[in-house]
Amino acid sequence: MNGKQMTLVETTRFIEQTIIEIQQNPEEQISQMKFLLELLSHENILIVQMVILALAELFIDIAPLYKIDKNAHQDKLQKFIKKEEKLVVGYELSLLNYYEQFVNSVTTFIKVVKQEKFQQTCFTCLCKLLGTLFHFNCTRMIAQYVTFGILNENVSDQCKDCVKYILQNKQHSIHELKIHILIFIQKIFQTKSEKELPDDFIEILRYVVIDTKYLPKNVDKEIKDKKRDLKKKKREFFSQKEKDKKKQKDNKEQIAMKRKILKEVQQDKEEAQADIDKVTIAKHNGSILAKLFYIYFKIIKSDTLSKFYNQALDGILQYVHLINVDLIQNLLLVLVNAGKQLRKKQNKLNALSILDSRLQTVYTLTQIIDGPGQVFSMDDKETTAQLYTCLLDIANKKLEVQCEKLILQLLDSTFIMKRHFSQEAVGSFIKILAVIAVQQNNNQKFQYCLLFALKLLIQKYNKSQKMLEEDNIGYGLYCYDQIRDDPASTNALNSSIYEELNQIRKSTKDAKFQSLINKILKQEQLPQHLQAKRIQDLY
Numbered sequence: 001m002n003g004k005q006m007t008l009v010e011t012t013r014f015i016e017q018t019i020i021e022i023q024q025n026p027e028e029q030i031s032q033m034k035f036l037l038e039l040l041s042h043e044n045i046l047i048v049q050m051v052i053l054a055l056a057e058l059f060i061d062i063a064p065l066y067k068i069d070k071n072a073h074q075d076k077l078q079k080f081i082k083k084e085e086k087l088v089v090g091y092e093l094s095l096l097n098y099y100e101q102f103v104n105s106v107t108t109f110i111k112v113v114k115q116e117k118f119q120q121t122c123f124t125c126l127c128k129l130l131g132t133l134f135h136f137n138c139t140r141m142i143a144q145y146v147t148f149g150i151l152n153e154n155v156s157d158q159c160k161d162c163v164k165y166i167l168q169n170k171q172h173s174i175h176e177l178k179i180h181i182l183i184f185i186q187k188i189f190q191t192k193s194e195k196e197l198p199d200d201f202i203e204i205l206r207y208v209v210i211d212t213k214y215l216p217k218n219v220d221k222e223i224k225d226k227k228r229d230l231k232k233k234k235r236e237f238f239s240q241k242e243k244d245k246k247k248q249k250d251n252k253e254q255i256a257m258k259r260k261i262l263k264e265v266q267q268d269k270e271e272a273q274a275d276i277d278k279v280t281i282a283k284h285n286g287s288i289l290a291k292l293f294y295i296y297f298k299i300i301k302s303d304t305l306s307k308f309y310n311q312a313l314d315g316i317l318q319y320v321h322l323i324n325v326d327l328i329q330n331l332l333l334v335l336v337n338a339g340k341q342l343r344k345k346q347n348k349l350n351a352l353s354i355l356d357s358r359l360q361t362v363y364t365l366t367q368i369i370d371g372p373g374q375v376f377s378m379d380d381k382e383t384t385a386q387l388y389t390c391l392l393d394i395a396n397k398k399l400e401v402q403c404e405k406l407i408l409q410l411l412d413s414t415f416i417m418k419r420h421f422s423q424e425a426v427g428s429f430i431k432i433l434a435v436i437a438v439q440q441n442n443n444q445k446f447q448y449c450l451l452f453a454l455k456l457l458i459q460k461y462n463k464s465q466k467m468l469e470e471d472n473i474g475y476g477l478y479c480y481d482q483i484r485d486d487p488a489s490t491n492a493l494n495s496s497i498y499e500e501l502n503q504i505r506k507s508t509k510d511a512k513f514q515s516l517i518n519k520i521l522k523q524e525q526l527p528q529h530l531q532a533k534r535i536q537d538l539y
Contacts, residue, residue: 011039011047019058026062027091033098040105045113049121052109055102056125060132067137068096096137103129103138107145116154123155127162134166134177143177147184156198167207175284178208182291189295194307202299202308205292206315210285210322289323293331300338305345309357313364321372328372335365339386343393352397355390359406362387366413381488384414384425388487391432404446408536411453416460416535423463427495428487430457430464431480434497441507445539448513451504453535454497455520463493468521470498 006014018036022029036058039051073093077086103126110122123146130142143166149159163181166174185205188197292315299312306312320328339361346354365383387410399407415421415429433450440447458464466472474480474494484490498521505517519526 008044008047011042011044012050015039015051015054019054022058023061026095027087030091030094030098033094037098037101037105040102045115045118048109049118052106052121052125056128059099059102060128062095063099063133063136064092065135067135068092070096070137099136100138103141107141110145119152120155120158123149123152123158127158130177131162131165134169134174139177140180143180144184147181148188150198150201150204151188151192151196160198160200160204163204164207167204168209170209170211175281175288179284179287179291182208182288182295186291186295189298197308199307200311202295202311202315205295206311206318208288208292208319210288210319211281212322285322289319292319293323293327297331297334300334305342305354305357310360313360317364317367320368325372328368332365332368332373335361335368336382336386339365343386343389346393355393355397356400356403356406358386358390359403359410362390363406363410366410370413380414384421385486387414388425388428388432389485391429391436392482392485394436399443399446404443404449405536405539408449408453408539412534412536416456421461422488423461424489424491424493425487426457426461427464427467427492428490430454430467431482431490431492431495431497433457434500438500438503441504444508444510444513447504448516449535449538451501451513451516451520452530452538455516455526456535458520458523459526465523467493467495467497468501468523470496472496472498 015036018032022032036051036055040048042048042051070093073089073096076089077093081089106122106125110119113119113122126142126146126149130139130146133139146159146162149155150163152159166181167178169178182205185201189201296312296316299306299308302309316331320331323331339358342354342358342361345351346358362383365386366380369380369383391407394403394407411429411433415426433454437447437450437454440450458468472494473496474491478491478494480491480495482490501517501521505514508514518524525531
């Protein structure tokens with residue numbers, strides 16, 4: 001057969017006929033695959049594209065649901081085996097050889113042929129193979145091309161979709177492929193500059209799904225418990241057997257009981273042996289988490305502020321409950337240091353955009369400390385101080401909506417929903433919030449939320465009520481020091497917010513504002529419909 005001498009119609013008909021014959025009887029017709037592979041060198045690029053897509057569908061249809069061990073199959077053919085087995089081994093070897101040739105041809109086309117539509121066809125083929133034959137051979141090579149294809153603008157979207165599909169697939173057989181993809185993502189992040197990467201590149205990692213039943217720490221404990229139970233049942237069984245020897249005969253009930261116990265022991269033994277798969281899954285899950293947090297740590301500890309910084313923080317919050325306790329402690333230290341470094345960069349560059357990342361860092365810290373980090377009983381003084389310095393640096397600045405939401409969330413989680421803080425620290429927050437509120441005349445939604453926060457804080461922390469007095473001013477060493485970064489040492493309780501509240505009251509005629517400010521100054525209760533609301537609910 002010389003496909004190069006046939007017309008386009010004849011070639012199309014030949015491809016269809018050959019595909020049908022192989023699908024109907026793959027064991028006997030597999031040799032016809034070589035004629036289809038020869039067409040990959042055809043001078044007509046449309047025919048080549050047609051063959052690529054047709055072969056991809058064919059391999060998906062006839063490939064087995066397991067990986068073929070090429071060396072083991074070749075060794076079998078050297079030995080004396082049954083005719084039926086020899087036919088199966090020969091067929092699988094031929095199939096694997098043709099599949100490897102096909103994958104190598106497609107990857108070579110990607111390197112050599114730069115035509116946009118042809119590239120899209122090649123990547124469509126690889127994405128189909130990876131998403132369907134993830135259990136078969138050549139997956140590592142295909143995963144490499146698909147993962148690096150994310151950097152190619154022409155095929156970026158389909159490669160992203162394929163990678164996301166693999167990462168969120170819950171099948172345990174796909175775990176090894178997930179690790180390969182994460183290794184390639186890690187390699188891309190290490191070798192490429194951030195400008196070369198898509199803006200949502202790190203966001204892809206959040207599609208990783210991990211079966212929480214099979215984490216290394218849980219599986220180890222479960223295996224130990226089962227082994228202990230198995231030994232206990234064996235001891236009980238053989239101890240009873242020794243006692244029974246002393247009796248002359250066993251009645252039917254005792255014999256039935258013995259058989260039941262022996263059967264249970266055997267089942268437990270089989271389950272214990274089956275746990276090998278659980279260990280493998282747990283090992284893969286551990287590797288996946290290690291790769292994820294390596295990338296996240298790399299971003300957070302970068303000398304320059306990465307454009308993926310906030311994405312990394314979101315990812316950390318998503319997976320932090322799955323990692324071991326020691327790593328959580330290290331993570332908290334890294335985040336605290338990152339927050340300090342970000343403030344230095346903001347002061348040096350005078351860049352308000354960094355403020356969003358600082359607030360995200362504080363939010364991540366509070367979520368971890370209140371969540372999986374509770375085992376350490378950590379003092380969140382450092383976190384509170386970082387939130388305070390963020391508020392200090394906001395003065396006279398116009399904020400993004402995201403920053404405003406984060407501030408309100410942090411006020412809720414830090415002061416309203418948690419235990420009591422020192423009255424001195426709370427006084428500092430009340431003072432700085434009042435100062436910021438005055439500057440928000442053009443942003444009344446945020447201003448009203450800040451006033452609501454002031455009301456809740458003053459209501460919860462009684463000592464701060466004296467800050468509502470117009471003449472509450474300290475002198476000398478007891479004077480309010482607004483420069484200090486530590487909220488516990490500013491003497492803010494010796495200051496007044498009356499002037500700030502009065503200034504806001506004069507600047508607006510809104511009855512809602514007037515009512516809330518009067519309730520703050522007169523220390524009256526909030527209306528019933530507001531008492532159960534959080535600060536962020538009003539935004």
